[in-house]
Amino acid sequence: MPKLDWVAMALQESRYAPGTWNGYSVHLYEEANYAYKDANQLALESIKKSLYSFWDDKSEAVRWLGRKQAAQWNEPCFGAIEISRNRIAAANMPKFAKRVIYGRWGYYIIIYQNYLQTLILFGCLMYFIFTKSKNIKRETLILGVVMLGGFLFHIFWEAKNQYVLPYFWIIIPYSVKGYQLVSLKIRLCIKKIKSGYRPSKKKIAIIVSSVVLSLVLLNGLYPTRLFQYMIAVKDEEAVCTLYEDTVKLNIDNSERK
Secondary structure (H helix, E strand, C coil): CCHHHHHHHHCCCCCCCCCCCCCHHHHHHHHCCCCHHHHHHHHHHHHHHHHHHHHHCHHHHHHHHHHHHHHHHCCCCCCHHHHHHCCCCCCCCCHHHHHHHCCHHHHHHHHHHHHHHHHHHHHHHHHHHHCCHHHCCHHHHHHHHHHHHHHHHCCCCCCCHHHHHHHHHCCHHHHHHHHHHHHHHHHHHHHHHHCCCCCCHHHHHHHHHHHHHHHHHHHHHCCCHHHHHHHCCCCCHHHHHHHHHHHHHHHHHHHHC
8 A cells, every 4th residue: 555645644634533444545455446647646636635625725734733632742641541532442441440431540540641741741841941952962862853843743743642652651761850950050040049149130121021921922923823722821612521521431331339
């Protein structure tokens, strides 16, 4: 099967989220009577059609991309519970397993993982903020380059939480180093304060300006669809309601079992 069949599918809508599996890659191969070249040509035509559609409605294209990337990268369990929930058990599961997969425990695990994911990403941010560019060796950027490459690749490939999990693992060292640098900065600040150090007016002005600029940028970016879907500062009410109702239904079904 041509790889372009998967790219064609990755640029379409799906029942779960944009770019996720919808069977279109297999459909193209069957439509071409399993002829590689014909299937490849059909995929190219489908890709062109999708790209032209994005070009004609750029606002919708940005919204579509934000939803796809959020579906891949913002799920803190990377699909572990969801995938298990959609599988048929080959044997009777113990009660605790049912509670994890279908019930309340799984809900709490997702909440915990969400905080953990946020902490790891924040640590990475601190690393790149507090590390001076002249002190960064090229070999230390290898993991970041791999992460960036994976992010760009999965814009055009089938979206699935499991596929992006390895990229999340490889940025953990940056997060650890980031918190180490934060700890060092805090200790240095405490030491300076105890020694009677007072920051100059210039430094105070730079700090205040940075905070104000950050707030202005946040206020400017927040209304954009891409920012809302990627950062998810405010989830859509309908999505939250649907998720809560689904969790409650799963909990009720699990407790009846």
